[in-house]
Amino acid sequence: HAHTHAHTHARVAYIYSKDYAALCSHLPSNLNRSKAVHTLIDAYGLLRLRDLTVIAPRRATVKELCRYHSRDYVEFLRQVEEKERVDGPTDSHTLEEYGLVHDCSIFEGIGDYAEFVAGSTLQAATFLNENEFDIVIHWDGGRHHAGKDMAAGFCIVNDIVLGIMELQKTFDRVLYLDLDVHHGDGVEKAFQFTDKVLTVSLHHFAEGFYPGTGSGKDVSARSKAVVNVPLRSGLCRKTLSNLFDDLIEPLVASFNPKAVVLQCGVDGMAGDPLGKWNLSIASYGDCLQKVMAWKKPLIILGGGGYNSAAAARSYAYLTSQVLGRDISDEIPEHDQFEDYAPDFLLKVEDAGRQPDENTESYLSQVRDLVARQSDGIAS
Ligand code: V1P
Ligand code: CA
Ligand code: ZN
Structure with a gap:
């Protein structure tokens, strides 16, 4: 496969279907977010552009899910709804064992959701493997906390791990960059012993903040291709840039x-x-521009984002950035227009609602931490 980028415009795929958005919209942590995201992106006319191809997601097979997840967890997810219809609620011990409690409780369509979220990121990876697209966008993916045999932190299956494993069929070295405010613990864990996958997570790190890992200090136990950037509250655009x-x-x-x-x-x-x-x-836009400037085959996934209107705004903006188009700062008239009250504008400003506690002296500690972790990273 030759991955040259002679063309000016990247070939972009966007993974979405109405049914898939409906499935994702049942995710308890992000009720209706998926619908809001795709509806706004569509309202901006981005899904009708010639340089974007909308691809309907597919299910991951049991075999594909079991490349990373345990067979009993996969089978449980697929059968739990039907089993509960027949036998009544699952015993709490089993639910605890699979992490399907509290923030990861069973929801309507969980089995289908698990198959499709994983299938979509696998599909994204296949497109890059086959050099069919340069960039694949999957905003419902990015479930970085899910473990091999359990759900965690709103993540049921780890589509990212499966997607990276698929990419490894074609690409010798894969970079995973995690901008979510939480530590990408699940992905780090899956690839901690290989130097072929560099996992980098920037995250808020403080006592009691989920998941509590990613201090950047636990270097010795693992391979050399894990880098954590623990940050304090109030991180602003300039500091991140x-x-x-x-x-x-x-x-x-x-x-x-x-x-x-x-x-x-x-x-x-x-x-x-x-x-x-x-x-x-704009801050996420900065990062995306920098990543796109590398001109490497790229999968763009979602993740957290618990204000649905803000997430829809950002993902609409980022989608337009991928396509190299400027979109209006005024939210277009559409079915869900009222969700964008009171300003009906696209931009969410970093209004300085809290001070940036990443001071110069703290950042110099972070630089040292990162230097120690990246010691020896080379292609
Ligand atoms: O804090 C925890 C649990 C409680 N245990 C003692 C640890 N969980 C967090 C999970 C955050 C997951 C973030 C996912 C992502 O990185 C990727 C999609 O964004 C949590 C929180 C919180 N404030 O951090 N769970 C909940 N809140 C929660 C809310 C409502 C109902 C149940 C749990
Ligand atoms: Ca992160
Ligand atoms: Zn998060």
Whole structure:
């Protein structure tokens, strides 16, 4: 496969169907977010552009899911709804064992959801493997906390791990970059012992903040291709942009990935109910531009983002960026227009709602931490 980019415009695929959005909209942590995201992107006319191809998602097979997940967990997910209809509620011990409790409780369509979210990211990887597209967008993917045999942190199956494993069929070195405000623990764990997959997560790190891992200090036990960037509250656009230039760019230059998976959870946005950061849509736009400038085969995934209107705004903006189009700052008239009250504007400003606690002296500690972790990363 030759992955040259002689063309000016990237060939972009967008994974979506109405039925899939309906399935994702039942995810308890993000009720109706998927519908909001795709509806706004469609309202902006982005799904009708010639340089974007909408691809309907497919189910992952049991065999594909079992490339990473345990067979009993996969079978349980697929059969739990039917089994509960016949036998009544599952015993709490089993649910606990599979992590399907609290923030990961069983919801309507969970089995279908698991198959489709995994199938979609696998499909994205296949498109890159076969050099059919340069960039594949899957906003409902990015479930970075799910484990081999259990759900965690709103994530049922780890579509990212499955997608990276698929990419490894074609690409010798894969970069995973995780912008979600939470640590990408599940993906890190899956690839911690290989130096063929560099996992990089930027995240809020503080006592009691989920999931509590990713300090950047536990270097010795693992391979050399794990980098964590633990940050404090109030992270703003300028700080992130500088961190990207000073830490991420040189790391990526020395690793020289052949393909990139970007987890673009937007729960670091100012005002997110779970996040602690102060980012704007433009801030995610900066990062995306920098990633696209690498001109590597790229999968763009979603992740967190707990204000659905803000997530829809960001993903609409980022989709337009991928296509190299400017879209109006005024939300177009459409069925869900009222959700964008009171301003009906696209931009969510980093209004300085909280101070950036990533001070110069803290950032110099972070730089040292990252230097220690990246020691020896080379292609
Ligand atoms: O804090 C926890 C659990 C509670 N245990 C003691 C640990 N869970 C968090 C999960 C956050 C998951 C983030 C997912 C992602 O990274 C990727 C999609 O964005 C949590 C929180 C919280 N404030 O952090 N769970 C819940 N809130 C929760 C809310 C409502 C009902 C149940 C749980
Ligand atoms: Ca992260
Ligand atoms: Zn998150």
